[in-house]
């Protein structure tokens with residue numbers, strides 16, 4: 289069985305849905321399980337709904353209307369008004385309205401997951417309905433009956449044993465199956481999610497459980513490039529990369545593959561293909577066991593908007609185990625993700641992501657015990673397989689604040705010009 293994954297960009301409008309349907313027809317007409325994300329930027333739109341709902345804002349009806357109109361507008365170009373899919377979509381909007389009216393829970397993460405899931409439920413109904421409309425038989429299923437997790441809402445951990453059992457019992461591997469990425473359920477049937485951009489991971493979960501022959505993630509780029517084309521104007525397609533290399537790139541922040549996706553498929557040595565839904569005839573990138581990188585060239589990964597913090601003791605004493613472990617505990621407590629560490633005898637530097645906006649609290653707490661220098665709004669560049677000219681290219685992007693060089697990887701913190 290093959291696994292396909294289509295992200296939001298591939299189903300952002302009616303033409304895109306037609307394109308996805310033609311790829312499925314041409315490339316995956318049997319034995320294929322298709323994982324689909326919410327359409328376009330609909331997950332962000334549902335986050336707006338959650339914000340308005342949770343904070344009881346007056347604009348909630350407008351935000352809900354926007355989402356309904358977005359989907360119905362796409363549907364009007366794909367279906368006749370009498371098609372079954374309209375009923376299915378209306379049932380989903382009914383369920384959403386029912387939850388919004390009846391929910392009494394104040395737990396934000398729980399509420400978030402019960403609402404955000406409708407993006408994927410709607411998109412899969414539309415893709416499945418359109419395939420049926422053009423005569424392509426397929427099976428739609430609710431992934432929440434297949435992927436089971438703990439109750440850590442918004443970042444749930446998969447119960448692998450139960451999930452594997454359910455998937456193997458329930459998936460008809462001879463058919464085209466259409467299901468949702470990103471969402472799952474706990475043992476009390478409440479919806480959970482696997483973390484933002486987690487649909488790639490869903491594809492990895494199905495691939496592992498079904499021992500699939502391959503996973504193809506269809507993207508708006510020709511494959512894995514040696515840099516993000518949104519940031520670098522001159523990029524090269526990587527035709528082949530090893531699992532290890534792909535895991536390294538994803539770990540450092542190459543957003544083309546979700547970091548959690550690779551571990552399950554690497555364990556079973558299932559090839560991962562990253563291909564273009566714009567040019568589906570092109571081969572794209574193969575991630576598999578074997579050659580580390582083909583062609584062997586420097587690869588650039590950038591994380592924007594980081595904070596560089598240098599910490600030293602007030603009395604100039606050494607930065608050693610006891611104070612470093614204390615600082616790390618505090619970084620953990622304030623959910624500050626560390627992307628680079630460098631220490632010398634008397635100072636300790638970290639480059640961190642302030643995703644949850646807790647840096648100022650961390651700073652206040654440590655300020656009277658340590659001397660702390662802070663540089664906000666810096667960019668962290670990671671270069672895999674660097675050479676001198678690659679480092680020079682990055683150092684020309686602004687003021688270079690810190691450079692760290694390991695065998696295969698160089699990391700440079702830049703204050704942009």
Ligand SMILES: Nc1ncnc2c1ncn2[C@@H]1O[C@H](COP(=O)(O)OP(=O)(O)O)[C@@H](O)[C@H]1O
Pocket residue numbers: 294295296297298485506507508509511512513514515516517518542543544545
């Ligand atoms: N090394 C890279 N190679 C290709 N694309 C990259 C790379 N690093 C970042 N990207 C970005 O990843 C995007 C595709 O990933 P993403 O938007 O998450 O897709 P989807 O939402 O369809 O899963 C591309 O549009 C590109 O800008």
Ligand SMILES: N[C@@H](CC(=O)OP(=O)(O)O)C(=O)O
Pocket residue numbers: 294295296297325326331332407469470483484485486487488
């Ligand atoms: N829709 C979810 C899950 C996802 O993976 O989406 P995409 O495949 O479009 O990145 C999100 O936006 O987080």
